[in-house]
Amino acid sequence: MKLPVSTEWLLHCATSLAQLEAGTTASAAHLAQYFDLPAASLAKQLQALVRAGVLAATTGPRGGFRLARPASEITLLHIVEAVDGPSAPYECREIRRQGRGALPDEECRSPCVLAEKMAEAHEAWRRSLAATSLAQIIDGLPPSAPARTRRRLTGTP
Template sequence: MKLPVSTEWVLHCAASLAQIEPGETASATRLAEFFDVPAAYLAKQLQALVRAGVLAATTGPRGGFQLARPAAQISLLQIVEAVDGASSPYVCGEIRQRGRGALPPEDCQDRCVLARRMDEAHQAWRESLAGVSLADILDAIPETAPARTRSRLLGRG
């Protein structure tokens, strides 16, 4: 499975927003500069996180983005699915019923074993991401990271 590069961007942005103080926000422009990514495209991805209830957005001169709820209540799966959707990357086209090697319809009453295994793998991947919150990520980063992130992202410690 290959996810778009924007998936990395939104995961890092959400983790960075989890490091700022409650009530503080970071604009899409600041986040884009922080990670050296295209601001307009990042802003669209951040809006997808707002629509999914992961982020909250405020407007105005001091507006920007912040987590919509505590980091412990936001899973990596919620972030990924907000921008990439929830559908399985594998689509079974039932090619076992085509071509010279086509199986007769009576041998294809059950779903293809390959499709079942791919669905199981996708479900395991989803469960793994669902079991990791932004709070878990914060617990795994260096102790000095949040202060550094606040300083460089917001211009203060």
């Protein structure tokens, strides 16, 4: 499975916002500069996290983005699904019923074993992402990272 590059952008942006003091915002322009990303594209992608209730956005001279709820309540799955949606990446098209190798109908009464295995893998992946919060990601960072992120992203200690 290959996710769009915007998934990486939003995972990193949400993690960075989770390192800010409560109520502090960072603009799309600041986030884009922080990661050397195209500002207009990032701003559009950040709106997906706002629509999903992961981020809150404020307007005005001091406006920007912040987490919409505590980092402990935002999982990696929330972010990934905001970008990519919840659908499984594998879709069985029943090619086992086609061509010279087509199986008879009586051998296709149960689901395709390959489709079952791919669904199991997708569910395991989803469970893993759902079990990992932004707070856990922050806890895994080097101790100096949050202060450095705050300083470089917002200019505050």
